[in-house]
Amino acid sequence: MDTKELVGVIAGKDPFTESFDRNGCPDGYLFTGSPRPEMGFHFGYFFYLPASLREQPVLIVEGPAVGEIGPMDVACRVVAEKADFELSASGFPHILAGMLGCPVIMPLFPRPQEGESDIYTHALTSMAMAVSDPPLARVDLQLIAMFQDIKNRFAGAGINLYDKFIVKGFSAGGRFAARFTLLHPQYVLAAVGGGNMHSFTLPLRTYQNETLLWPNGIGNADFTEDFDYECYKRVRQLFYMGDQDFNSDVPYGDSYTEEERQQLYRLFGEVDMPDRWNLYQKLVSELGLHNIVCKTNIGLGHRPGADIRGVIVSFLKDILPEAAN
Numbered sequence: 422m423d424t425k426e427l428v429g430v431i432a433g434k435d436p437f438t439e440s441f442d443r444n445g446c447p448d449g450y451l452f453t454g455s456p457r458p459e460m461g462f463h464f465g466y467f468f469y470l471p472a473s474l475r476e477q478p479v480l481i482v483e484g485p486a487v488g489e490i491g492p493m494d495v496a497c498r499v500v501a502e503k504a505d506f507e508l509s510a511s512g513f514p515h516i517l518a519g520m521l522g523c524p525v526i527m528p529l530f531p532r533p534q535e536g537e538s539d540i541y542t543h544a545l546t547s548m549a550m551a552v553s554d555p556p557l558a559r560v561d562l563q564l565i566a567m568f569q570d571i572k573n574r575f576a577g578a579g580i581n582l583y584d585k586f587i588v589k590g591f592s593a594g595g596r597f598a599a600r601f602t603l604l605h606p607q608y609v610l611a612a613v614g615g616g617n618m619h620s621f622t623l624p625l626r627t628y629q630n631e632t633l634l635w636p637n638g639i640g641n642a643d644f645t646e647d648f649d650y651e652c653y654k655r656v657r658q659l660f661y662m663g664d665q666d667f668n669s670d671v672p673y674g675d676s677y678t679e680e681e682r683q684q685l686y687r688l689f690g691e692v693d694m695p696d697r698w699n700l701y702q703k704l705v706s707e708l709g710l711h712n713i714v715c716k717t718n719i720g721l722g723h724r725p726g727a728d729i730r731g732v733i734v735s736f737l738k739d740i741l742p743e744a745a746n
Contacts, residue, residue: 422578425450428470430578431571440469440510448472448519451508453501454526454570456556461566463556464497464529467504468571469515475522479583479610479741480571482564483507483514483527484590484597485543490675496531504529513730520734521741523587528567530560539675543593545600546676547635550644559644561604568608587737589613591725592668596620599660600636604645606653611740613733615661616723618715619669619693620676620685621701624653624708628688634681637688658713659736661729662698663721669693 422430428437428450437452449471456465489499504527507514518525530542542549542560552558568586575582587610588598595617602612603622623638632640639645670676671685671693690696695717702715714736718726 424470424472424474427474427578427580428452431470431574432468433574440515442510446472448510449515453529454567457566457570458555460570462528462563462570464531464560464563466526466528466567467501467508468524468526469508469518470524471519471522473519473522474524474580475741477581477583478523478575479521480568480586481514481518481521481523481525482568482586482588482598483525484588484594484601484614485527485530485532486590486592486594486597487532487543490532490534490539493531493533493535496533497529500529500531503527513725516730517734517737521737523741524571526567526571528560528564530563533557541593541675544596544670544676545604545636547642547678547681548675550635550642561601564601565605565608583610585610587611587613589733590617591615592617592723593670595660596636596670599658602656602658603639603648603653606649606656609656611737612656612658613736614659615725615729616663616666616668618660618662618698618701619666620671621689621697623704624648624650624710631684631688633688634684636677637681637685654710654712656712657736657740659716659733660713661716661718661732662694663718663723663726664695665720665722667694668723 432452435452437450439447440449442448451469454466456463487499487503514525540549572582590598595614598612598614600622602609622636625638626640635642705713
């Protein structure tokens, strides 16, 4: 079965389009997976299948991250435009998929503003995690349902998709990767996050005799009752920050309540870079989380930077052969 025929089987009733390399040859295929509330997800996803797949592919999840907010219809349109850009031929997720021979999805979770509330789903904030009604309730669980949908699609085409996935992203997408991994380490082969460590979530319920409030930790989060610390320790993770990246989420009400913010300042300090970033690396070492790699990019602000691409590719290639072949 060639790739075009394969994507036709995987896409099913969802239409797909070809993407082309600079020589005019198809280098992959893009389609939008439809929402399937009966399966547990109320938003769709963009899916990119590179022309060449490794023997047992591993799904890459690109965490969404958009700055614009608005009513639900506007928020849905904005995240779809972002996904289309990221998975186009110029986006790094598109390039990474081709280099690794793995498919990539971007869930189309919107970041809507309802009244005075900005439901920052992309960062898995306490306010986002507290939403109890569809369609915005528990987007972390919706992603797991999307993964099962894609796994079923591949199985229908006779391909065994690996039973864990890679989750990566930048800024809010990086926070999504880090926090999703903490919530569901059993599903994650590897996590990559950039521009997201102005704040961090510790895999601890208490620190310095205080109950750690989500997203500082997991002390008050009833959605972490089954947290598996040993499983979390085994997940390979890469986090990177520019030493000139001062684009912190901490001062903003969409990311932290005042109580969460004051606890963060009290326990971890008020200076984002380099103080809290350096503290995180110290804590990672003290907790024995040796599978977490931290990298500082000198002279770089709040953007990924070209050099980090090679680091990410090498990091993931080192993980894939043993796990996926």
